[in-house]
Amino acid sequence: MIIPQYISLQNFANSLLIDFPEANIVILRDDKDWKHFASFLAQSKPFANNGAPGPGLYEDPNQWAMALFKSMASFA
Numbered sequence: 001m002i003i004p005q006y007i008s009l010q011n012f013a014n015s016l017l018i019d020f021p022e023a024n025i026v027i028l029r030d031d032k033d034w035k036h037f038a039s040f041l042a043q044s045k046p047f048a049n050n051g052a053p054g055p056g057l058y059e060d061p062n063q064w065a066m067a068l069f070k071s072m073a074s075f076a
Contacts, residue, residue, distance in 0.1 A: 001072055004065035009034060012065050020046055034061040038068075047072065 001019050004012040013028035023044040028037045038055035041047055052071045058064035 001069060004062065004069055009061045009065060013037060016041070020044075023047065031061065034064070038064055041068070050074070 002012060002015040009031050010028060017025055023046050025044060026037060026040050028034065035055040042052045042054040050071050053064065053067045055064055
């Protein structure tokens, strides 16, 4: 799993498609829609099972992506 610190949210989201092919992840087409993407992703089985955060507590998508990475670090 890629650390989302120095890449775009789009690239991070695309990397998740490769790392978690069984998760049925939606494609992030526009960064403005990141909260919808984050909400859907947090409910996907491997992410929900590892306590992946939803977007509710985050205004910055990069902070959310880092929190997601940390929640999934032991999984990947």
